[in-house]
Amino acid sequence: MQPSNTLLQRLANARLVVVFTGAGVSAESGISTFRSPDGLWAKFSPQELANVDAFLRNPQLVWEWYQARRQAMTQAQPNAGHRAIAALETLIPKVVVITQNIDGLHARAGSGDVIELHGSALRNFCIQCRRRYDDPALLTLQEVQQCQCGGFIRPDVVWFGEMLPADAVERAWQLAAEATVLFSVGTSSLVWPAAELPFVALENGGYVVEINTETTPLTPKAHEHLPFPSGAVLPEIVGMLRTMKEEG
Numbered sequence: 590m591q592p593s594n595t596l597l598q599r600l601a602n603a604r605l606v607v608v609f610t611g612a613g614v615s616a617e618s619g620i621s622t623f624r625s626p627d628g629l630w631a632k633f634s635p636q637e638l639a640n641v642d643a644f645l646r647n648p649q650l651v652w653e654w655y656q657a658r659r660q661a662m663t664q665a666q667p668n669a670g671h672r673a674i675a676a677l678e679t680l681i682p683k684v685v686v687i688t689q690n691i692d693g694l695h696a697r698a699g700s701g702d703v704i705e706l707h708g709s710a711l712r713n714f715c716i717q718c719r720r721r722y723d724d725p726a727l728l729t730l731q732e733v734q735q736c737q738c739g740g741f742i743r744p745d746v747v748w749f750g751e752m753l754p755a756d757a758v759e760r761a762w763q764l765a766a767e768a769t770v771l772f773s774v775g776t777s778s779l780v781w782p783a784a785e786l787p788f789v790a791l792e793n794g795g796y797v798v799e800i801n802t803e804t805t806p807l808t809p810k811a812h813e814h815l816p817f818p819s820g821a822v823l824p825e826i827v828g829m830l831r832t833m834k835e836e837g
């Protein structure tokens with residue numbers, strides 16, 4: 590599982606490291622990914638649930654799906670991979686996490702700069718007047734709730750067919766273009782436009798390292814593919830980088 594000398598050298602001299610993550614980085618926290626055999630989409634297709642038409646057609650069903658997922662997220666703990674990503678901040682001048690995940694685990698692990706490209710399951714808003722409903726008590730109610738205006742209250746996540754938050758997109762694409770090293774961790778690299786980020790880094794001279802137990806459409810283009818669980822390989826990389834820095 591040895592990270593290459595090239596990677597360690599690049600990290601030792603890096604100004605900016607971007608860590609782009611997907612559901613795989615939370616798998617070792619016990620949170621289901623989307624495409625694994627027992628994954629979320631094995632039971633339901635995204636078309637049925639993670640889109641606004643599904644919500645309007647059956648708000649209670651979609652609300653219950655998110656309540657079940659949020660329950661798992663709030664009960665889960667950040668894993669060694671999340672913590673290693675947070676520890677990178679002590680070794681590299683600037684580290685930014687750009688995540689597709691909605692579980693909030695990077696922030697809970699201590700990462701100080703997290704861009705949530707697809708929103709957060711820990712926040713809600715009214716589908717009609719867009720009023721925010723961030724009261725944590727809402728996350729435990731099994732019945733979908735209605736706003737005073739009569740609109741249904743929905744999770745603050747980006748559904749299929751919806752635009753990503755413009756400010757998050759602008760900053761994420763800028764950072765990917767400036768990154769000395771971009772890690773792509775635990776993502777199938779299939780959902781766009783997020784999946785474009787590693788290619789933005791590649792086009793701008795960034796060193797792209799994919800950490801994924803499987804291969805993905807990014808694998809052939811990445812500089813390195815580390816086919817190991819993120820919770821094992823990230824602590825290894827951070828440990829070796831720390832030793833390098835201490836030895837000067």
Ligand code: BV8
Pocket residue numbers: 610611612613614616617622623624625628639689690691707746747748749750751752753774775776777778779780781782783800801802803805817818819820
């Ligand atoms: C938009 C939030 C339009 C909600 C999510 C045809 C071609 C190209 C694009 C499209 C197309 N048809 C439609 C589109 C667009 C569509 C899209 O990309 N569809 C895909 C399915 C083809 N995209 C959209 O709709 C986006 N919006 O395009 O807007 C528009 C344009 C203009 C104007 C108006 C509108 C919005 C997409 C966002 C959807 N929301 N999530 C929620 O979570 O409920 S998507 C969701 O799935 C994630 O956020 C993530 O982005 C995506 C992929 O999941 P991953 O995170 O990668 O997880 P996955 O399970 O797939 O993979 C896990 C990986 O980890 C695996 O590879 C596994 O091997 C690995 N792994 C597992 N364990 C470990 C591990 N690796 C390391 N260690 C381990 N331990």
Ligand code: ZN
Pocket residue numbers: 715716717718719720736737738739740
């Ligand atoms: Zn409302």
